[in-house]
Amino acid sequence: MRRDVVCSASAWNFAQMEDVWRHFKPQTPYGRDRVAEKTVYVEPDVLASLYDDVEAFGDFVERLGPDRSRLDKISWHLGRIPRLPVLWGEATTDGQRQSVSGPKDKTYESAVDIFLYKKFLANYSKLCDLVDAKTRDHFALEFKSGDILSLLSLGGSDAETFYISEKYDSRLLEIRNSIAEIGRKIEAKRTRAAETVKETLGIDFSGRDFVTVPRATGLELLKRDDLNSKWHLYIEVNDEYSFIARLVPDSEMLMLESERSKLYETERIIEDAVIADLSERLKAESALVEAYVGIVSRFDLAKSRFELGKKYNLRRPAFVAGDRGRGQEERGIRMVVRQGIFIPLCAECGKMGTKYTPLDIALNRNAAVIFGSNMGGKTVVLKSLLFFQLMAQTGLGVPAASYVTTLFSAIDYVGDRPDTAAKGLSSFGFEVRALSDIVEKAASRTCLVAFDEFAQTTSSREAEALLSSVVSFFSRAQKPCLALFATHFQGLARDTAALYFRMAGLDVAAARRYFGELADSAGAYSLAERIKNINTIMRYYVVPEDAEKGAADADGSDALEVASLLGLDEKILAAARAYRCGAGRGNR
Amino acid sequence: MLLEPTLFLDGVNLVTGPGSGSGKTTFARAVILAIHRAGYTVAAVSVGVEGMVGPRRGCMAGRGRGACWGAADASTGAAAKDSASGPPVVARGRVSAVAGDVFVTPEAYLASDLCEPEILDLVPGASAVGRLAIARARRDGDIVLAGPEDNEHLAWIVRRILEERWAKTIIVDGSLNRITQAAALPDARLFYAVRAERSNYTVMSRAMKYFLHLSNLPRHSNAGAGQPERDDEKSYRVSGPLTQYVIDTIPPGTETIIVRDFSKVFLDESEFLRAERKYRIEVAEKLRFGGFAVSLKGVRKGEFAEIMGADVSGHVVSFDVCAGGQ
Numbered sequence: 001m002r003r004d005v006v007c008s009a010s011a012w013n014f015a016q017m018e019d020v021w022r023h024f025k026p027q028t029p030y031g032r033d034r035v036a037e038k039t040v041y042v043e044p045d046v047l048a049s050l051y052d053d054v055e056a057f058g059d060f061v062e063r064l065g066p067d068r069s070r071l072d073k074i075s076w077h078l079g080r081i082p083r084l085p086v087l088w089g090e091a092t093t094d095g096q097r098q099s100v101s102g103p104k105d106k107t108y109e110s111a112v113d114i115f116l117y118k119k120f121l122a123n124y125s126k127l128c129d130l131v132d133a134k135t136r137d138h139f140a141l142e143f144k145s146g147d148i149l150s151l152l153s154l155g156g157s158d159a160e161t162f163y164i165s166e167k168y169d170s171r172l173l174e175i176r177n178s179i180a181e182i183g184r185k186i187e188a189k190r191t192r193a194a195e196t197v198k199e200t201l202g203i204d205f206s207g208r209d210f211v212t213v214p215r216a217t218g219l220e221l222l223k224r225d226d227l228n229s230k231w232h233l234y235i236e237v238n239d240e241y242s243f244i245a246r247l248v249p250d251s252e253m254l255m256l257e258s259e260r261s262k263l264y265e266t267e268r269i270i271e272d273a274v275i276a277d278l279s280e281r282l283k284a285e286s287a288l289v290e291a292y293v294g295i296v297s298r299f300d301l302a303k304s305r306f307e308l309g310k311k312y313n314l315r316r317p318a319f320v321a322g323d324r325g326r327g328q329e330e331r332g333i334r335m336v337v338r339q340g341i342f343i344p345l346c347a348e349c350g351k352m353g354t355k356y357t358p359l360d361i362a363l364n365r366n367a368a369v370i371f372g373s374n375m376g377g378k379t380v381v382l383k384s385l386l387f388f389q390l391m392a393q394t395g396l397g398v399p400a401a402s403y404v405t406t407l408f409s410a411i412d413y414v415g416d417r418p419d420t421a422a423k424g425l426s427s428f429g430f431e432v433r434a435l436s437d438i439v440e441k442a443a444s445r446t447c448l449v450a451f452d453e454f455a456q457t458t459s460s461r462e463a464e465a466l467l468s469s470v471v472s473f474f475s476r477a478q479k480p481c482l483a484l485f486a487t488h489f490q491g492l493a494r495d496t497a498a499l500y501f502r503m504a505g506l507d508v509a510a511a512r513r514y515f516g517e518l519a520d521s522a523g524a525y526s527l528a529e530r531i532k533n534i535n536t537i538m539r540y541y542v543v544p545e546d547a548e549k550g551a552a553d554a555d556g557s558d559a560l561e562v563a564s565l566l567g568l569d570e571k572i573l574a575a576a577r578a579y580r581c582g583a584g585r586g587n588r
Numbered sequence: 589m590l591l592e593p594t595l596f597l598d599g600v601n602l603v604t605g606p607g608s609g610s611g612k613t614t615f616a617r618a619v620i621l622a623i624h625r626a627g628y629t630v631a632a633v634s635v636g637v638e639g640m641v642g643p644r645r646g647c648m649a650g651r652g653r654g655a656c657w658g659a660a661d662a663s664t665g666a667a668a669k670d671s672a673s674g675p676p677v678v679a680r681g682r683v684s685a686v687a688g689d690v691f692v693t694p695e696a697y698l699a700s701d702l703c704e705p706e707i708l709d710l711v712p713g714a715s716a717v718g719r720l721a722i723a724r725a726r727r728d729g730d731i732v733l734a735g736p737e738d739n740e741h742l743a744w745i746v747r748r749i750l751e752e753r754w755a756k757t758i759i760v761d762g763s764l765n766r767i768t769q770a771a772a773l774p775d776a777r778l779f780y781a782v783r784a785e786r787s788n789y790t791v792m793s794r795a796m797k798y799f800l801h802l803s804n805l806p807r808h809s810n811a812g813a814g815q816p817e818r819d820d821e822k823s824y825r826v827s828g829p830l831t832q833y834v835i836d837t838i839p840p841g842t843e844t845i846i847v848r849d850f851s852k853v854f855l856d857e858s859e860f861l862r863a864e865r866k867y868r869i870e871v872a873e874k875l876r877f878g879g880f881a882v883s884l885k886g887v888r889k890g891e892f893a894e895i896m897g898a899d900v901s902g903h904v905v906s907f908d909v910c911a912g913g914q
């Protein structure tokens with residue numbers, strides 16, 4: 001199923017999938033087509049087949065050992081596989097050939113089309129030679145078109161290039177010899193005429209059709225009455241300082257050119273017949289070629305998935321049945337990640353020189369809420385989970401020690417979206433609209449939805465009420481689903497059917513040390529340094545909500561400490577702390 | 589007198605010019621002829637399609653080795669009529685190829701190319717005239733030259749020809765006033781074709797001086813790619829074109845402006861000189877300037893050379909590629 005059917009664009013963007021997807025680079029045009037589609041698969045057997053392909057390719061690489069020359073050759077041939085033209089059949093809407101064996105309405109194709117088939121077959125046959133028997137069997141990489149490739153190889157100075165050789169029709173040899181002979185005669189006549197003109201009149205054509213001569217020379221030439229009859233020269237004014245002299249063909253030359261033109265025409269007719277014949281031969285091969293396209297695309301994608309997997313240490317996920325119970329309907333959802341790495345953030349941390357904390361979480365209910373203060377990492381948890389799921393369902397593999405999950409037929413996101421600006425609805429309006437769509441989807445599909453700070457733009461009491469209701473709804477959805485919520489609203493009603501987590505938050509001891517240093521340094525830290533310091537003392541892992549807190553404040557919120565770390569005025573902070581402790585509560 | 593072929597051998601040569609009728613196509617074809625007559629083959633690419641030809645063979649334009657470099661009238665730039673065995677067609681695009689030459693041509697005209705073309709590759713995507721093929725002439729004969737309009741595909745073609753060693757010498761008949769193509773082509777020599785007439789020759793000589801000045805801009809000492817915007821407080825690296833707007837927004841304290849190469853200078857002469865009075869302007873990459881190809885109309889060579897001055901005229905590789913008499 002295509003991405004836009006299973007996964008919304010906003011979910012794809014929220015998960016920052018492009019950061020990895022842009023490194024998924026098959027070499028054939030067919031593989032690139034698949035990448036452009038961004039397919040998110042929901043069929044377990046299709047996904048199993050994709051992962052099997054990657055493993056089969058990996059096994060092949062392992063059998064090759066340290067010698068990478070064969071892999072280089074495979075890459076070289078894959079990179080030269082061209083997109084075949086649509087011959088004999090109709091193109092489908094996605095640009096693929098529907099069938100190459102349908103009725104044809106053309107009498108022949110062009111030499112360029114034949115060239116493309118030759119190039120495809122030549123490289124495909126080499127690929128088949130380069131893989132070992134096990135790999136060949138797995139991918140069905142067999143080449144059965146030796147005869148047609150041999151035929152096409154008659155025309156071309158190497159394995160890929162193509163011209164219409166005399167070997168296809170012996171009449172071409174005779175015609176081409178005649179064309180060459182006439183060409184020599186014409187050339188000899190032109191050369192002789194040009195040399196005579198140069199010796200006698202001092203005009204040097206040097207192979208040019210016309211030349212400019214000084215005005216005085218031009219005027220002298222114009223006085224001659226044998227200019228055309230004897231020298232076949234035509235003179236005309238160029239500008240006030242020069243004339244143009246042109247050699248014109250004599251009657252014998254015109255005859256020769258006329259004769260050659262006829263030969264060109266005959267040659268063309270024979271060449272057209274050769275192309276038509278080759279085209280017919282290719283048509284007979286069309287079912288095989290169509291299969292080759294599918295095989296090479298599959299092999300190419302397996303190779304590029306394997307390479308991406310090596311680059312990012314991706315692992316095959318385990319898919320559980322979800323609602324596809326065996327006999328008895330399974331209502332539950334499972335998503336268990338161990339040491340998961342959200343690649344976009346991990347890369348960013350690497351650049352900034354900060355530590356990245358891998359994600360461990362186990363979800364087995366339909367709704368999970370993650371609380372946390374600002375900059376605590378709860379949004380990153382949501383992004384990570386969507387990212388892992390999309391990596392799993394696109395067949396790339398997951399950057400985690402292990403990942404067990406359910407297959408979702410709808411993946412969505414509700415939260416801040418830059419693309420919703422200026423469309424006549426407020427942020428809240430968009431959220432409610434998106435929620436309504438998802439509620440409708442959830443009636444018939446297995447949904448994975450990330451709600452990031454849902455209803456944060458409305459008043460906290462109303463937001464908490466609404467959010468509590470949404471959590472409750474998804475906890476008891478008709479179809480199994482997984483609704484993930486990141487929020488800083490602590491006042492949610494707790495639903496026994498949902499899971500509640502929080503980010504571990506600030507490391508109190510480290511924060512206190514830092515506050516001490518901050519006081520000593522009298523604000524010498526830059527903003528970048530402050531952010532880096534927050535990263536070092538913030539614990540970016542998820543714990544159950546009721547786990548021992550040990551965080552900086554008893555309410556479980558680190559917001560004031562984070563504000564302090566970011567350099568907010570101490571008087572404002574002190575007042576805020578007082579309000580939080582109750583001194584400021586009540587009506588003002 | 590023919591051009592000196594050694595000026596162009598073993599490399600990529602891009603011919604461009606300031607406007608229509610500047611003589612770039614005439615010059616490009618003269619270069620091809622000079623190379624042929626020295627016994628070498630060449631790869632030729634045009635930007636866009638040079639005119640149109642009939643779909644069928646049999647036209648009179650087919651000639652052998654060393655024949656004309658096109659049926660166009662060099663003095664007027666007008667296209668000549670070609671008596672093909674189809675409807676009358678414009679043959680400005682016809683170029684005489686010799687066996688072994690490599691060229692880019694629209695698929696639709698492959699069959700009308702008289703040189704028994706061997707298809708070497710297909711340019712990705714499709715141009716306004718359909719698919720473009722890279723082909724090699726298997727015998728002498730006329731061809732239709734074409735090429736992509738955009739720099740990316742042009743660079744792809746040149747790279748393919750060099751990588752596959754289909755040719756050592758490449759002539760690109762470039763777009764008008766698009767020096768940026770030079771930056772897209774690996775280590776290309778840039779030739780600038782100029783047509784000077786009585787009505788414009790002083791303007792042209794100034795334009796040539798300005799062009800030469802730009803081509804001689806010094807290379808920045810820390811010119812590597814991917815450098816930060818500012819090497820230090822006094823230098824400012826311009827990532828895109830250098831326009832008057834960019835000049836107006838240069839941070840205070842800047843002494844040196846670094847542009848990628850001189851093709852990125854989008855300032856007229858007076859704007860540039862004004863900027864140069866305030867800043868030192870350097871380039872990150874030097875483009876190789878091959879020289880000027882001048883064609884004169886109603887102006888004597890000596891007269892134009894004098895107004896250009898010795899410095900500029902020393903960079904002229906040809907004053908009239910059609911000159912054939914004493």
